[in-house]
Amino acid sequence: MSRNKHLVLASILVVIVSAILVVIFLNTNFIPTEAATQAKPIDHLLRLLLGIGGVVFALCMVFLIYSIFAFRHRQWDSAEGPPLEHYSPLEVAWTLIPLAIVLFLAIQGARVLGDISRAMPAELEVKVVAFQWDWRFEYPQYGLESEELRLPVNRPVLLRLSSLDVIHSFWVPAFRTKEDAVPGMVTTLHLTPSRLGSYKVWCAELCGTGHAQMQAPVIVVEPADFETWVKELQK
């Protein structure tokens, strides 16, 4: 086979394989169902990364595996390949195209970061206090304290995280976002729960012996139910 035929064949294979990979990546549900508006841009970014990653992976894999099969040489004789030392247009291309992709991804990422850390009007404020090895939630607007995090659906929430001892991290997989609770400072997290149901908040930063079990219930309810819960606790 001539050199060009190899190239054409491999390119066709690249297109096929990357199409398959992209279709798989974009249509499989890898992750738990999203339950907060902040989850949308994060999931979008993840799929974008997987899509681009799939194409790059297919490109490299096809050329690698194709070379192994097409150019395998079994004897240790004096046969040597053509002395291609460099080809500048190709090298420039594989420097500039990844650079462009990286720039594009960085802009996308910056936008997502902006989206998820934006403050919303009329936020429900909750103080999240982490300690070894449990969580406590305070609602200063209502003068409440609770063992569970109960949130009304579709209302923006501002979490103020603090820690009494070591570093912990607030993570509800279905909300996607994550923020550390650091002793000596207050960190914030914005989220808007968008789906009813009960979830769990896990500690995502190793915090000692009880780290694996450090969790608390998170319950997203209708606003009316939230009001009743508040009234009941206030009594």
Add this chain to the structure above:
Amino acid sequence: MPEPGLRGKLRLGYIVLGALIAIKIAEYLVGTTIPNGVWPFLTILALVGAWPILYYFMHINQLWHPKSRHDE
């Protein structure tokens, strides 16, 4: 160097030290008299003060003139 040999070198040492002490005094005056916002000046003065030591005492230029023997 205007004066070659050991005497010239020793004299150069005095000049460098004089400059260093002058910078120190300037630093000290800046630091003690101006109440705040002095760190940019101090940084510049520290850099200016470090250079003579690096250049005249530590002979940093030997690095890019590798053929020189000791400090001749």
Add this chain to the structure above:
Amino acid sequence: MTFWRLGIIRGIVVGLAGSGLGMGVTMLLRIALGLTAWKAGPVTAVGTVVGILFYLAGLGAFKYWLGWVRRRAAEEPQATEPTQPHWARYLSFDINHKTIGIQYLVTSLLVIIVAGIYQLIARLETSQPGLQFLSPNTYNSLVSLHGIMMLSGVLLGIAGMMNYLVPLMIGARDMAFPRLNAISYWLTPPAVLLFLFSLPAGGFDTGWTAYPPLSLRAPLGMQLMLIAFYLVGWSSILGSINFLTTIFKMRAPGMSLFRMPIFIWATIATALLQLVFTQFVGIAFLMLLLERLTGLGFFDPDKGGNVILFQHLFWFYSHPAVYIFVLPGLGVISEVVPVFSRKPLFGYKAVAISSLGIAFGGMIVWGHHMFAAGMEEWLRVPFMFTTLLVAVPTGIKIFSWLATMWLGKIHLETPMLFVISAIVVFLIGGIPVDLYIHDTYWVVAHFHSTLFGGFVFPMMAAIHFWFPKVTGRLLDERLGKRYWTVMTVGFLVTYLPMFWLGLNGMRRRIADYDPALGLGTMNTVATIGGYLTGLAMLLFFINLVVSARRGAPAPANPWHSQTLEWQVSSPPPEENFVTIPQIVGSPYGYGIPGSRHALIPMSSQPPEEVS
């Protein structure tokens, strides 16, 4: 007493005595100050430090300098006498770079085995939800030790490869500072011992990252680990000074920068990173130690400290550390691919410079580990960009390898097979990370892929590639291929499930997880994969030992490579080159008629007259 003549025996005995002395003096001092004599922290800390100094002295590390001060250094002191057996030099303060390289590599493999066994135990615990047989504290200690010991093992491994290869590849007779080189190595055995003692001393349940305030409360094992890694850190700083000086000043005549093998470029980039950044993790660990021992308030908010400070200092080293680990591996791949494709390395200059690109890119990415850590908001975006930016020089390397293989005459011997695994796995590891994934098993799978692709597989390729050179014997090719198969399959079975686990909410560093999440099956699969890699390693060691003793004798240049180290006998002579070679061309001139990398004048015959 021949036994006493072994450096290591003297080192251990004198070191133990010194350690006892240090502890005794500290206790006396404490009594004098009116404190209780025994307090584990300070007493053992002083004991360890004094012990290490005594151990180095006992070993003979300071013999030359003390002799210099007393004007008794007429000639180079010999570590071993001719009457001692050959292996004795590996247990003594020997200053030949090849001996030191082998010492490093053997230590590295031992550390990696122990760290691997720790993780296999911990992995068994995690294969099903619920607590099986380990307490959470033991589990965390095992996982943490696995992390820090693997990192140390990797640092030792790259130091070993670079020590053995750099002087040979650039045509030098030894490193620039042979004694310093030996000290760099001998700092690490006490570190390994301290790591081993850490578990009986209570372990530490902080992860290898040792974030305060948790690490301030951890048991005594923490302190041993901090000192141990500090030693490893200094070992790599001193090593990097040696490598840089050697490469910049001791290349054979004719070897311009762009005639150096890529591995040398990788060494420069690695050593630059080590030289500068190891100081940061060193100071961070030292500050932790000081805060634990003396109550200085670096990280305690009540004393005006700041918890995040540690993370900045720590990641300032530990992210570039990833590039420290993978750069030599990428260098090895660049060496192996042209030899087994019988083609020149495609885009040599770009590949060479991309090593430096990765190094400089790696200097400015530390913050991406702290996205969720309460870092200043405005810092996030630049960090994200710089992190992604490192992908560009990495991509240049990968594309160049593929272009080198294209249209080549590819020989699928074991080193090449490992290189192929490395490229595949490295690509898998390259899939980027974002906020959701932070601190989950995705991260675990991601960095293990990067390290397997960037270090483990290339190091295995390197061992299979250079084994004939080092030992003068060939490795068993069939066993090598079997090992490769089991290792690659084991890797995929272990880590592909982990990507899935991470996406489904499996957090890192947990001994137990909620059965309701339905993660049990995949965890079991990952455990099976883990034991497969363990089995593979067993095959590897059998092959190493058997081939080193009974393998077929190796010719000087079994792979028909053009680089310098293959132009001398296997194993190389004591001083590498009887006559210093003259470098005349590219190291990868395969397929170019008449191309040569070096001319080595034979000492036995007079140099040829050029007419």
Add this chain to the structure above:
Amino acid sequence: MSRATTLVINRLTIKRLGLWLFILSESFLFLALLVVRFYLQGVQRPTELNQPLGFVISGILLLSSLTAYRGESAIAYGDEKLFRRNILFTLGLGILFLVGVGIEWAEGFRFFPPASGFGTVFFTLTGFHAFHVLTGLLALLTLVLPGQKGRFTPENYWAVEGIVKYWHFVDVAWVFIFPTLYLVS
């Protein structure tokens, strides 16, 4: 130039590069410490800090750099007497510097103990620096031990050059530490 001389010079440039790389690495240690100072304490400084004393010991250290330089220059021209005298001066000035730091520490323990915000920073920075001074002093001492008489010649005095370079580096570090601790506000 004869081959032997070339070899000696090559060896010298190798040693120099090694030492400079070591100094580069060490300067990142001090850089990290300076960063710690600003990160933890910003530009705060307690009023009890003895600025005049700090100024005096800075002067002492600068002066010791001059004597070290004079010592090195002297041996480069073969003047052994001047060399020994200046290295001994340097040793004395170094010890004087450490005494000054000791006085500062004694005051520090009263006003800003090590386990408090500024104290932590102050004791760490001065402590690390003092440790470097101490190692420098030990190294300088090996140059003027009685047994070393007549050892260094204008052709071969690398030990002097290297140790004096290290001593200057300790001085440079202090040039940055002094204003950061004593003068910023």
